[in-house]
Amino acid sequence: MAPKKDILLQPFQLKHLTLKNRILSTPHEPAYSKDGMPKEQYQLYHEAKAQGGLAMTMFGGSASIAPDSPSVFGQLNLATDDIIPYFREFSARIHKYDCGLICQISHLGRRTVWDKADWLPVIAPSRVREPAHRAFPKVMDMADIARVRQAYADAALRCKEGGLDGCEVLQHGHLPEQFLSPLTNFRTDAYGGSLENRLRFTIEIFTAMREAVGPDFILGVRQG
Numbered sequence: 001m002a003p004k005k006d007i008l009l010q011p012f013q014l015k016h017l018t019l020k021n022r023i024l025s026t027p028h029e030p031a032y033s034k035d036g037m038p039k040e041q042y043q044l045y046h047e048a049k050a051q052g053g054l055a056m057t058m059f060g061g062s063a064s065i066a067p068d069s070p071s072v073f074g075q076l077n078l079a080t081d082d083i084i085p086y087f088r089e090f091s092a093r094i095h096k097y098d099c100g101l102i103c104q105i106s107h108l109g110r111r112t113v114w115d116k117a118d119w120l121p122v123i124a125p126s127r128v129r130e131p132a133h134r135a136f137p138k139v140m141d142m143a144d145i146a147r148v149r150q151a152y153a154d155a156a157l158r159c160k161e162g163g164l165d166g167c168e169v170l171q172h173g174h175l176p177e178q179f180l181s182p183l184t185n186f187r188t189d190a191y192g193g194s195l196e197n198r199l200r201f202t203i204e205i206f207t208a209m210r211e212a213v214g215p216d217f218i219l220g221v222r223q224g
């Protein structure tokens with residue numbers, strides 16, 4: 001009898017990307033960034049995974065997309081074009097192994113601190129204090145929403161220009177879920193109240209990202 005094929009080792013089609021098997025490494029921040037950039041140590045950590053035969057490695061335990069989402073656990077700084085050359089080097093290094101490469105991106109919203117980096121106010125849909133980081137957030141006005149939406153689009157484009165296969169938005173606990181959850185969203189405008197309104201921010205950032213990167217780039221979302 002022919003041996004049964006292990007489904008884990010079969011290829012998987014993810015949009016345009018054919019993954020050679022179904023084994024991947026999910027995003028987590030090893031805090032190997034230097035100056036907010038994925039330099040050699042960061043890249044070598046993922047290269048070792050690729051050498052081991054993974055089909056795709058995901059990095060950036062939520063790379064920060066804006067200055068008012070400062071790093072609290074060594075995140076990459078995806079709010080600047082300076083990261084693009086590092087991404088190009090990183091993607092060339094990983095693609096050599098027929099391994100996909102995706103960056104997780106995020107705005108932390110209220111889940112960060114104000115007294116890091118540029119000392120900007122922490123922002124959130126409503127003024128609900130986050131127990132872990134203890135900031136009292138500034139309520140996002142329409143200009144903040146437009147600015148952060150654009151920051152997601154710019155970050156996705158930087159991922160594309162850096163040669164990555166895609167990017168993933170971290171939803172849970174971070175800004176998109178702070179809009180989605182009725183525990184942290186008490187807005188009375190078009191971004192609060194009904195489920196449709198609470199989802200508006202997430203849908204708008206994905207629309208903006210898709211417009212920025214075009215149809216072929218992988219865009220994902222992680223909701224725990």
Ligand SMILES: Cc1cc2nc3c(=O)[nH]c(=O)nc-3n(C[C@H](O)[C@H](O)[C@H](O)COP(=O)(O)O)c2cc1C
Nearest residue numbers: 025026027028029030060061062063104170222224
């Ligand atoms: C130190 C550490 C940091 C992590 N950071 C993130 C993160 O930033 N974003 C995320 O989506 N998951 C994060 N995770 C969760 C992992 O992606 C993964 O889901 C978890 O380790 C369980 O993996 P397993 O089911 O393969 O054991 C983190 C996990 C660890 C251990």
